[in-house]
Amino acid sequence: MQLPEISKKELALLRSLSTRGGRKHSGCCRCEGVRAVRELLDKAPGSVKFIAGTPRGFEAFKEIPEKSRNISEETLADITETVNSQGIVAVAETPDFAAGTPAGPFILALDQLNDPGNFGTIARTFRAIGGAELWYTKGSVDPWCDKAIRSGLGAQFSLRLRRFENLEELVSAAADFGFKQTFIADPHDGESCFTAPGLFDKSVIVIGSEANGVTCHPAGSRNVIIPMPGDYESLNAAQAATVLLLEHVRRTTTN
Numbered sequence: 001m002q003l004p005e006i007s008k009k010e011l012a013l014l015r016s017l018s019t020r021g022g023r024k025h026s027g028c029c030r031c032e033g034v035r036a037v038r039e040l041l042d043k044a045p046g047s048v049k050f051i052a053g054t055p056r057g058f059e060a061f062k063e064i065p066e067k068s069r070n071i072s073e074e075t076l077a078d079i080t081e082t083v084n085s086q087g088i089v090a091v092a093e094t095p096d097f098a099a100g101t102p103a104g105p106f107i108l109a110l111d112q113l114n115d116p117g118n119f120g121t122i123a124r125t126f127r128a129i130g131g132a133e134l135w136y137t138k139g140s141v142d143p144w145c146d147k148a149i150r151s152g153l154g155a156q157f158s159l160r161l162r163r164f165e166n167l168e169e170l171v172s173a174a175a176d177f178g179f180k181q182t183f184i185a186d187p188h189d190g191e192s193c194f195t196a197p198g199l200f201d202k203s204v205i206v207i208g209s210e211a212n213g214v215t216c217h218p219a220g221s222r223n224v225i226i227p228m229p230g231d232y233e234s235l236n237a238a239q240a241a242t243v244l245l246l247e248h249v250r251r252t253t254t255n
Contacts, residue, residue, distance in 0.1 A: 029144035044092065048065075050068070105202065109134075109204050111170075123156055127155035136162065185207045192255060199247070208237075
């Protein structure tokens with residue numbers, strides 16, 4: 001199948017999406033890599049504007065997706081940030097889930113988590129356990145940046161992401177929808193995450209940055225810790241999130 005060449009206008013848009021300003025201006029993001037593009041096509045096909053790939057990149061698909069364009073290996077390497085590109089990148093409209101009733105038994109909140117690798121990994125794990133609502137505060141990394149999407153393998157397109165000015169605003173918005181309990185993941189003090197009652201019952205579970213933790217402790221919030229008998233420094237944010245999220249799986253699958 002002979003694909004049309006990527007146009008100059010499409011190429012300019014693809015280049016612009018490497019910056020937060022470019023993403024904000026266009027309302028789009030770019031999604032690189034075979035698994036990330038597959039996730040996008042599976043969960044949000046209507047948001048796809050076009051897919052640029054090399055013959056090598058399209059080999060990973062049984063059928064070449066609609067809106068596909070041909071791009072040279074040299075041009076793709078010049079545009080993308082990966083050292084070893086998989087030969088395919090999609091441009092999609094960024095989903096907006098600012099309205100609507102939250103879904104799921106709990107909300108996972110990231111408070112000024114500014115590492116894109118951690119953000120993407122957490123999104124990927126949350127997607128894996130069937131999570132729905134991933135909320136975050138100003139000061140967190142842009143979840144639609146290249147590295148966050150690559151780390152999440154496009155999991156962002158399966159989740160409902162909402163951004164808030166600060167943690168108090170986030171918790172207040174959650175309470176308005178009936179999510180009235182707030183649990184703060186703390187590295188030093190609190191209830192064990194393995195025994196804390198109501199941890200996932202219409203609650204908000206907050207994970208802060210590795211450097212500074214959460215920005216505040218909203219009124220009525222409870223601290224939870226991950227017991228670590230080894231008496232070592234705390235886990236990183238993505239590891240801590242994985243333990244907490246798998247505890248939800250344990251509680252919901254254990255007879």
